[in-house]
Amino acid sequence: MRRDTVVGLFSVALGALYGTATLRIKDATIGSPWAPKVFPLGVAAFLVVLGIVALITDRAKARGGHVERAPAAKDPGCAKLIIGTLVLCAVYGYAFEPFGYIVSTLCFMFLLLTLVNEPKRWKSNIIITLVFTFFLWGSFVYVFDIALPSFDMDTVKELFAFTGGGVNLG
Amino acid sequence: MDSGVIQNLMLGFSVALKWQNFCMMIVGSALGTVLGMLPGLGPSTGIALLLPLTFVMPPEMALITMCAVYYGAMFGGSRSSILLNIPGDGAAVASCFDGYPMSQQGRAEAALAISAIASFIGGLISCVAFVVVAMPVARFALRFGPPEYFVLMVFALAATAAISKDQLVKGLIAMFIGLALTTVGIDLQSGVQRFTFGSAELQSGIDFVVVIIGVYGLGEILYEYHTLRAKGETHVQHKFGRIWITWEDWKRCWLPILRQTPVGFFIGVLPGAGGTIAAMMSYNNEKQLSRHPEEFGKGAIEGLAAPEAANNACSIGAMIPMFTLGVPGSGTTAVMLGALMIYGLQPGPLLFEHNPEIAWGVIASFFLGNVICAIINLPLAGLLVRVLSVPPRVLYPLVVGMAFLGVYTINYSASEFLLLSGLGLLGYFMKCYKIPTAPLILAIVVGASMEQSFRQSLLLSDGSASVFFRSSICNVLWLLAVLSVAWPFISDWLKKRKANNN
The missing domain is CATH 1.20.58 (Methane Monooxygenase Hydroxylase; Chain G, domain 1)
Structure with a gap:
């Protein structure tokens, strides 16, 4: 079309x-x-x-015979990247408050970098994840005086109870 | 210029030169330069991403920082055009034409220097023009009532949407999508809930910052994924000789800089026409005026100086409607206008009366910011361009992470993360189908006050639409709105007629 x-x-x-x-x-x-x-x-x-x-x-x-210009060539793996990023973003949204900034951001950034920067660069992905997470945590908490959520066991329990997961976290 | 203006400007300098504000100006200029350099992250995205971080600052500091990011990005946009032939943002496209050939000929130092010098001169002259023009326009705007404001916003939106004939319908569709998004939440005049679908989070409406970060930031990244693997590693020159120009270069450039600066400034004042148009128009003007038009595109230094001066002048000119009328003329100024509202300030003519220290502090920061940007972009160019070596596959995840944290700081709640992802998808869809995003952003920022003006006007007139034609200001603005929508067709027709005559 x-x-x-x-x-x-x-x-x-x-x-x-x-x-x-x-x-x-x-x-x-x-x-x-x-x-x-x-x-x-x-x-x-x-x-x-x-x-x-x-x-x-x-x-x-x-x-009138107008031919639409063909879209620019796409990277064959771009659909995987787009869907993967959106899924990770949605999961990050759910995990951010119950698991806290540090745990959720470490997981999110590492998985996102693994997806976009490829798994074979796992060492650099780990370093970037750690630097990004802790640098921003320090900037927000100490420079901008913005409190970021911390790990909250009660909310995690509620979340798992809500999603029906039978995991014993107590 | 009356003595009141000079006094106000002095007040502004006293605010801008406070050490905290001055430091943030330096940080903002450096950040803006870096953001401007990175392809895919223009000033709008950069300001949108940094906006939530400024919520903890006093309003004048926050605005000074954002303005510094804006003109820093205008300075920085040309770096990647010159060194990589990839414009950092749309306004830097014309800088590729002669900047990259200069760099290929081993004249990268002169290209980097003239782009910073031209940007500096263009910016500085425009700052003076801003000071001269701002107060008369603000005084004139005091005559505006709700109907005039409504029609003014119609004009601003129409002019932005109708930037080209091919994009007219799609631009208008984008504008109405933006207006539709602003109607979500509790209606301020009647207290009725609209489009909340029972969600408590939607009752306060969709925050425009979420829309901007989603559509500009996340949408842009998702679209850039199309060519992520193809981009590969970027090898950029980062060792330079002395970044300066020769006397011969200066003799060729001074006149093009001086004559294209007013062009850029004037285009900036017009709603809708942004830095890209200013740069392209000044490049073409200069090519026509040049004694050596055949050198354009092959490394003519004036072909780089003219668009650089014009796009910086344009960025200052674009602040005039925002500060004096409270109506943004571009996507970036729309973001900044929204920021003004967040800080509880009333953009428009009353800003100069009620908060002169903020209005004039920001204006004074334009002057200082230009000097800072010139300093950053001349001796530190070699250091800053190293940022261009960061591969997009590392950069994009970092931007996504920043976007989410930025959104969290708006309400200190992660409830809008899902909305952000959805808006990112909308931005991606718009880019794939060539729907311009600027009209949507403008509409999301002015939509709520546009509806309020519309309804207040109808209340004033007992429901009669004739109120929108009550004054000559309204009629002139309607005429301008119609003209801006019709202009792409008129200019097309004129071109065809000229071609037929030839």
Whole structure:
């Protein structure tokens, strides 16, 4: 599918979803009941209209023989890197507060570096992970006076109880 | 320039020269230079990543640091253009054309020196222009009511979205996505929850810093993964002779620097047109004016000096709408405008009345920052360019780690990490499908106040839309908004007509 067609469809779908969600917003009890909906409805309408314009102009371009420039060559392993990074980020988000900054960041950075900088460079990955984690910890705590979360056994227990893991951490 | 301005400027220098502020200016300039050098990390990403760290600073120090990062990045952007033929950011593209050939001819020292000198002169002249222009514009902006502000924001957003004919529709789509994101959370006027889907975290809305770090920072890294392995190791020259220029070089450059600085400054003031356009336009202007146009692209030193002066002048010019009108003209100034709001400051004309020490302290820091950047970029160039040897496969994970820590410091909560990943994916999608990100960032920063102005205006007029056409300011701004959307088509038509006539 042509790039602009995807953009047009995305815009129409987003506008329609956003518009539907706008109509479900509760009426305001003060002033005009529709006041909280007017601006979002305008945004939704523009998204749909612009999406349609993108689809029509792209169709016209395609009919006129316009050939889309091929996307730049991708590294074959880039999908693995993108998905891997996003998964690690999500796990880091869940682990950051219960496991604390140091444990979660050491694991996150090492795994991310292993993914991006390749496992064979494990020595440099370990060094970079340690320097990054402790340098930033020192900077945040001592220079910026920002407290970072520390390991909290109770929260970890709660997390494992919540996820149904039967691990005995006590 | 009246004596009030001089007095205010003196007040500004007294603030900027406090040792803590001065130290942060040096740190910010050095960090900005390094961030500007690294391909993929421009000033917007750099400021967005460092923004949460400035929350612990007093507002004037935080703004001085961020401004230092900004013009440091403008200085640094050309380093990788000259040495590697890879621009550090969009504004440094034109510096590749003659900077890299100069470096290939063994004139890297002269190229590094003239880029720093031109940036310094361009920046300094623009600082003076800023001081002259800022107060009259701020005074004029006091006439603005909610309808004028709403239309001004429409103009700023339209001008940014409509930067080229091919990108017009996609730019507008990006802008409306940004506006949609600003409507999440409890509506300030009615107390009604909008698009929170029962989540307590979303009730206070989506923090614009998360959007900026997600779309600019994480999205950029995910996109850069496409070519990560192909980039391999970078071998960069880091031993130099004396980084300076000859008298002959100076004779060729002084006039191009002086005549392209106003061009860059003016383009900076216009919403939407950023450093890239300023640099490209000044390069083309200089090529047309030059006695040796055939040397351009082959190492003509004035071909490097002109865009460097223009892009630095542009970065100072871009601060005018932000400080005086409270409306950002580019992605980077949008980030800085958001920062002003976080510190509880009201950007716009009242900033000069209510917080003169902050407004003028930051303006004075422009002057000092330029001097610091010139010092950093001339004798220390050989040291700083070593950063270019850091391979992206090491750099990118570090940036991702920094992004997450930055987001944590906004609310001291990791609840937004998932949102950050989602916004990173949105940024990646936008880059893959060539949707410009600057309109989204601008919209996310001004969206909430734009909606408030819109609704206040309707309250003033009992719901009549005629309020948006009540004054000549509104009408002129509407005209400018329409013109900025139509301009890519008009300029295309003019070019075709000229070609047909020829």
